[in-house]
Amino acid sequence: MTKLRVALFATCLTDTLYPDTGRAVLRLLERLGCEVDFPLEQTCCGQLHYNTGYYDHARPLASDYAAAFAGYDYIVAPSGSCGGMVREIHPSLCGTTPAVERTYELSEFLVDVLGVTDVGAYFPHRVTYHPTCHSLRMLKVGDKPLRLLRTVRGLELTELPGAEQCCGFGGTFALKNAETSTAMLTDKMRSVQDTGAEVLTAGDNSCLMHIGGGLSRMRSGVRTVHLAEILASTEEEPWVPATR
Template identity: 65%
Template sequence: MKVSLFATCLVDTMTPSVGMATGRLLQRLGQDVVVPPTQACCGQMHVNTGYRREALGIVANHVRAFAGAEAIVAPSGSCVASIHHQQAAVARRAGDEALAQAAEELAGRTYELSQFLVDVLGVTDVGAYYPHRVTYHPTCHSLRLLEVGDRPQRLLRAVRGLELVELPGAEQCCGFGGTFAVKNADTSTAMLTDKMAAVLSTHAEVCTAGDASCLMHIGGGLSRLRAGTRTVHLAEILASTEQSTHPTTPTDAVTPHQTTHPSVPA
């Protein structure tokens, strides 16, 4: 199958290793991977912040960039949720019914990574090897809007050498929420503190998720605690093999509002 990789703007600018890992994984599974050069943002950031009119051109660009793609795969539940639940609505609100219909048709061929692997390719064992103790954080959009369910955990359980430990209060938000973390810094940091306490209680070496944005937020907090737990995207774990170099760089870029060390209860 020819698969178009939607890298997402956050992955492209902040964690390009996630996009490259996604491409390697799909190729290893026999897919013909292409990366449309005109892709950019999906428009989620604009819509969520109230700039729906400004998002129209972004939606149009996205539809043009991936027109004719057999399948579109992204390592982001958040962006795929935006494609499924926002793009057509933006176009329809602007009175562009043709674009709305094109966006809906494209959304039907767009998958979050774990959805594509399990539902389309029908695999849970992707041949990965990752000898670490890992806990999984189900991100809000993937859990509530895309309803990916236990697909990521099924993929992780099949990884050789990996010990998967359950995250207490897993369904609770990490507090990122895009611009929410900037506009509501105190609330966001309080939510992050709870999430970090849960992660650290597992004694996991690695916290993983399907969204680089949430991992950036959680990883930023963990790095300040110097607790030794790092964040690694699901795609990077699944792309790892005995022959490959295991991801060691944490997805822990600093979130703008974190200027102090958040305290985590013991």
């Protein structure tokens, strides 16, 4: 059987600060029978520029994305934020390209394209899930991440109160509106702690960085782990906390 030729779109934040997530996506997709490549020509999707109003700077980045990922069956991103930028905004910058149409956030690729919810994962921890704004509202991934988490052996999934409320990051929003962002973060951290979870997971490292920073400063003991790292974890190759 011919393997799907999949490109990993790592995203700037993951590639720079959370490489374990990128490696987890690679292990997971290869375990599921995909042939995975990492195009070295990839760079920023232009979301930061676009959201700040620098459309002329975002446009060539969108064109570069289309060129870097041309020719692949699918492009998979461990980020609803960057995936949403490509699918929803790139067409207004450089037109609808094959790369735009073939880009998927990780959970929707697993469920909608590969047709799996049980990926053979093992993660013996109490976990709660934060649905990030772009995955929820822009890509509309719905309950796909939860369906994947419910099949992970050993994992105890707890419901996050006010789950659909924004964590307050929003990229430059957290810088330009620091007080509002901090208030939103405080509400989110309180909800996470109310679950009694050991681990908070999400599909975007940007939100996990924001919430995780706050939880760390509070010495809450709650770890933040990207969804991909949970799904890639097995009894033979279990998840190991990153040291940063």
